[in-house]
Amino acid sequence: MNLFNIFSEIEQSDPEIYDRLDNRRKAMKQFANVTGKVALASIPFALGSMFQKASASPTSPSDIIIDTLNFALTLEYLESEFYKKAVASGIIPAGNALSALTVIRDHEVAHVNFLKTAITQAGATPVSFTAASFDFTAKGTFPGVFSDYGTLLAVAQTFEDTGVRAYKGQAPNLISNNAYLTAALRIHSVEARHAAHLREMRKAHGSLVPAGVDVKPWITLNQSGIGSPAVQASYDGEENVTQAGVMITNIGGQQISAAAASEAFDEPLTKEQITAIVTPFFA
Amino acid sequence: MSDTESSKEELILANEGLEKAFSRRKFFGIMGAGTAIMVTAAACRKDHGGNMNGGVNLGSGDIGILNYAYALEQLEAAFYTAVIDTPYSGISTMEMSYLKDVRDHEVAHREFFKAALSTKAIQALEVNFSAIDFTSRTSVLGTAKAFEDLGVSAYNGAGQLLVDPGLLGLAGKIVSVEARHAALIRDLITPGSFGDMTAVDAMGLDLVRAPKEVLSIAGAYLKTKLNANNLPTS
Numbered sequence: 001m002n003l004f005n006i007f008s009e010i011e012q013s014d015p016e017i018y019d020r021l022d023n024r025r026k027a028m029k030q031f032a033n034v035t036g037k038v039a040l041a042s043i044p045f046a047l048g049s050m051f052q053k054a055s056a057s058p059t060s061p062s063d064i065i066i067d068t069l070n071f072a073l074t075l076e077y078l079e080s081e082f083y084k085k086a087v088a089s090g091i092i093p094a095g096n097a098l099s100a101l102t103v104i105r106d107h108e109v110a111h112v113n114f115l116k117t118a119i120t121q122a123g124a125t126p127v128s129f130t131a132a133s134f135d136f137t138a139k140g141t142f143p144g145v146f147s148d149y150g151t152l153l154a155v156a157q158t159f160e161d162t163g164v165r166a167y168k169g170q171a172p173n174l175i176s177n178n179a180y181l182t183a184a185l186r187i188h189s190v191e192a193r194h195a196a197h198l199r200e201m202r203k204a205h206g207s208l209v210p211a212g213v214d215v216k217p218w219i220t221l222n223q224s225g226i227g228s229p230a231v232q233a234s235y236d237g238e239e240n241v242t243q244a245g246v247m248i249t250n251i252g253g254q255q256i257s258a259a260a261a262s263e264a265f266d267e268p269l270t271k272e273q274i275t276a277i278v279t280p281f282f283a
Numbered sequence: 284m285s286d287t288e289s290s291k292e293e294l295i296l297a298n299e300g301l302e303k304a305f306s307r308r309k310f311f312g313i314m315g316a317g318t319a320i321m322v323t324a325a326a327c328r329k330d331h332g333g334n335m336n337g338g339v340n341l342g343s344g345d346i347g348i349l350n351y352a353y354a355l356e357q358l359e360a361a362f363y364t365a366v367i368d369t370p371y372s373g374i375s376t377m378e379m380s381y382l383k384d385v386r387d388h389e390v391a392h393r394e395f396f397k398a399a400l401s402t403k404a405i406q407a408l409e410v411n412f413s414a415i416d417f418t419s420r421t422s423v424l425g426t427a428k429a430f431e432d433l434g435v436s437a438y439n440g441a442g443q444l445l446v447d448p449g450l451l452g453l454a455g456k457i458v459s460v461e462a463r464h465a466a467l468i469r470d471l472i473t474p475g476s477f478g479d480m481t482a483v484d485a486m487g488l489d490l491v492r493a494p495k496e497v498l499s500i501a502g503a504y505l506k507t508k509l510n511a512n513n514l515p516t517s
Contacts, residue, residue: 096475103478110487168455172448178517181451185439186488188455190478192462193489197477200470216384217467218460243395244453252394260387265456 065180066124068173071271072184073115075166077129078278079159080108082136086156089146097201101156104194111187118183138280141230150207154226157202160195161219162234162269162277167191169268192266199225218263233277237267338508339405347514348444350405351494352454353396354509355437358501359430360389361410371420378471385464392457409506424472431465432482436490437497444515462489
């Protein structure tokens with residue numbers, strides 16, 4: 001999947017890219033805030049930084065924002081094609097379960113359409129995938145993904161929790177563009193709503209939930225709540241209880257367990273980590 | 284104290300309070316190159332300085348946004364603390380367990396912002412829950428739903444107001460947990476309403492609100508008045 005190597009290519013060819021993007025953002029903020037004649041002196045600096053572009057060689061993309069949106073679109077295709085097949089599988093109980101998965105499918109399809117439109121309107125080319133692009137058994141790891149309801153829910157939960165971590169990791173790449181950043185954040189929280197609901201469904205159904213494990217709408221420590229080591233990479237790191245150097249467990253003299261401290265903050269994953277997780281699902 | 288002096292003071296205090304909490308490189312990168320211009324810009328906007336409108340001043344820039352989040356987390360934490368202290372009649376074991384978790388998460392968020400903001404943190408806020416009937420499941424869960432959806436919309440709207448990508452990442456860690464809460468509470472009220480059309484629009488996008496809108500809603504539950512005049516607006 002060369003697509004997923006885009007960021008590391010940029011980083012390798014231009015190690016200062018993130019610093020410079022920070023500067024662009026900062027410059028735009030300052031430009032917007034600047035008033036009065038004294039501050040006019042800062043305008044050349046602001047303009048120069050605002051229009052500073054990432055290096056554009058023939059093999060590297062010209063805009064990290066487009067690549068971030070295309071990365072998001074790739075993950076949305078993965079999810080939308082998954083739920084299309086899931087809803088059509090005939091193994092989801094009619095009623096609340098089928099309704100919920102249909103709602104989620106519709107959201108994921110809407111995300112694909114939204115991102116395609118956003119990328120096209122930005123003058124770039126959206127990536128494109130079809131049902132045939134994916135192997136939802138993950139090369140045989142989940143053979144029952146569309147024949148066993150418990151497996152289907154487990155894969156769905158993993159996709160949603162992973163999607164939340166992916167958007168969280170990529171959002172800072174969009175900080176220089178308010179419209180794209182806000183849209184990405186609004187998709188991010190929808191994925192979290194999905195994750196919570198699928199976790200409720202798995203708790204109620206009970207299949208593939210290890211003995212003694214309580215599957216909650218939030219992620220406790222690094223527990224997947226799924227009796228398969230194949231999904232563990234999507235949960236590693238969620239046990240973190242230190243945020244920005246602040247220990248959350250029992251913070252401020254409050255009785256906050258390590259479990260609660262880990263649940264209270266979801267953790268991001270890098271593009272490389274996400275890529276490693278989803279690659280088996282590509283045919 | 285003049286506005287220029289108070290702006291300088293604010294930046295210095297911000298430095299001290301956040302230095303240990305955030306990436307030194309990123310933070311000083313922003314403050315280093317931007318300080319002179321930011322102070323100048325602040326000096327040109329005297330009409331926005333101080334507490335002329337009354338109320339607790341949330342502050343400006345990223346500090347202001349963090350205090351805005353801190354205010355909302357104070358509200359949520361106070362609410363769930365009261366819910367657990369005086370559970371509604373007929374509360375189930377599962378509901379009690381979930382709501383205790385949510386209380387712990389919100390208390391953790393509140394304490395995190397307090398610690399991270401250090402000397403720049405706003406005061407503890409006084410809440411006004413007179414409109415909530417804590418004995419009623421409908422009233423409590425209805426309020427919880429409103430607060431969680433409000434929190435999601437607030438963080439979604441605040442992201443673009445932050446300058447430091449590290450802080451944006453931190454806000455992202457919290458907002459998805461608020462969204463998980465919102466989904467659960469909604470499902471407790473009406474199964475399957477985790478992401479219905481009152482939360483997610485036809486494009487698949489979640490709620491988003493600007494600080495002024497959020498605070499006008501939250502203000503009904505706060506005795507302490509908040510002054511958001513210095514918050515960034517873009």
